[in-house]
Every structure is written in structure tokens, then in C-alpha cells.
Amino acid sequence: xxxxxxxxxxxxxxxxxxxxxxxxxxxxxxxxxxxxxxxxxxxxxxxxxxxxxxxxxxxxxxxxxxxxxxxxxxxxxxxxxxxxxxxxxxxxxxxxxxxxxxxxxxxxxxxxxxxxxxxxxxxxxxxxxxxxxxxxxxxxxxxxxxxxxxxxxxxxxxxxxxxxxxxxxxxxxxxxxxxxxxxxxxxxxxxxxxxxxxxxxxxxxxxxxxxxxxxxxxxxx
Numbered sequence: 004x005x006x007x008x009x010x011x012x013x014x015x016x017x018x019x020x021x022x023x024x025x026x027x028x029x030x031x032x033x034x035x036x037x038x039x040x041x042x043x044x045x046x047x048x049x050x051x052x053x054x055x056x057x058x059x060x061x062x063x064x065x066x067x068x069x070x071x072x073x074x075x076x077x078x079x080x081x082x083x084x085x086x087x088x089x090x091x092x093x094x095x096x097x098x099x100x101x102x103x104x105x106x107x108x109x110x111x112x113x114x115x116x117x118x119x120x121x122x123x124x125x126x127x128x129x130x131x132x133x134x135x136x137x138x139x140x141x142x143x144x145x146x147x148x149x150x151x152x153x154x155x156x157x158x159x160x161x162x163x164x165x166x167x168x169x170x171x172x173x174x175x176x177x178x179x180x181x182x183x184x185x186x187x188x189x190x191x192x193x194x195x196x197x198x199x200x201x202x203x204x205x206x207x208x209x210x211x212x213x214x215x216x217x218x219x220x221x222x223x224x
Contacts, residue, residue, distance in 0.1 A: 010196075013218060024062070025141065027058060035047060091143065133148060150221075
């Protein structure tokens, strides 16, 4: 899938502030969920929303969106996906094809609508890919963010919309299945990611495969 020496080099060159932004949410998530909490339950939702909003604003996730209250809509959407998140949170990119489609679809529509006018879902389910994937990357760690730079650099073998910022649900699912398949065919890649994850987050953390692949493609082809 990729060269390990290139991966390690790109990890070192990746902007520290971007890494710290992810860690601000991820390390907090690990701490909470290792005690049996669910970060989207009612008791913790306010802090989850605060932390995600802070980073998503820095990442300009809702720039040029049509929703005048995207952060308010995000809070409601996070509340709405509590059950769906609980159903997928223990799956990783390695076994993406085993995830039930229903919770993924609900997450797609709820996070996608945050950037839409008045926070409304659209009939065709066409949403900004980063509106879905940037918050889901922070929450779950298994999807790539798929911003324009990553889409441009990602391997041509993946049949994803490289130059289109709005996707339908099936395009995301198909892209993730392709990436999952190729990752499973690359044991050295899996091992390198595991080692980096254990070093950064400890062995009790879920391994955020999507995060590390996102970094790899963000830094180059």
C-alpha cells in the first residue's frame, strides 16, 4: 500500500499543530471510553461538542457552507448519532466491510447535513465529504478526512471522486472498502501503523488507521 520508510518520514514532516489538533480530541476520547463511558452520551455530549467544534473550526470544515448555525446543528447531529456511533466504534478500517450499513448511513446524513442550508438533509444524500469525514475522523479515527489535498494525492487505483467535494453515500462506502482491502493486503503497513499508534497513544487506544493514512496522503503521493 505504501512504503514504510516514506510513512515514517511523512509522520515527522506532518505539521505539529495538525497532529496536536487530532490528539486534543483523540486522547480525551481514549481516556473517557477506557472507563466505559461513551463520548456521545448525554453526560459527556457538551464536552464532546465543544472539543469537536474547536478543532473543526480550525480545520475550516464548514467554510463556504450554507448553514448559518453549523455548530448548533452539529450538536444536535452528535446527539442523534449516539446509538449509531456506539454500533461502529469498535470496528476498524481493517474490518470495514463487516460494519452494518444502517448506522453508517445515519452518520452520513446527520454529519453531512451540518453544512447544508438550515441543517436539512437532502433527498439525494449528496454532502460535502469533509463535513462527514472530518468530525468522524476525530470521533472514530478510521476514515480518511478526504480533503482536496488527500483526494489529489491518493492512489489512482482507488476509484473515488478526486476533484469533487460533494459525494453520495455509496461513493464513500466504496472508497472505504477499497482502502480497507488494500490495507489488509499490506501487513507491513499495518504493523508500522500499529507501532506508531502504540507509541503515541498507548496499547489501550483503538488504532486510528484512517488518521495515519490521511497523514500519508496529505504529505504526498
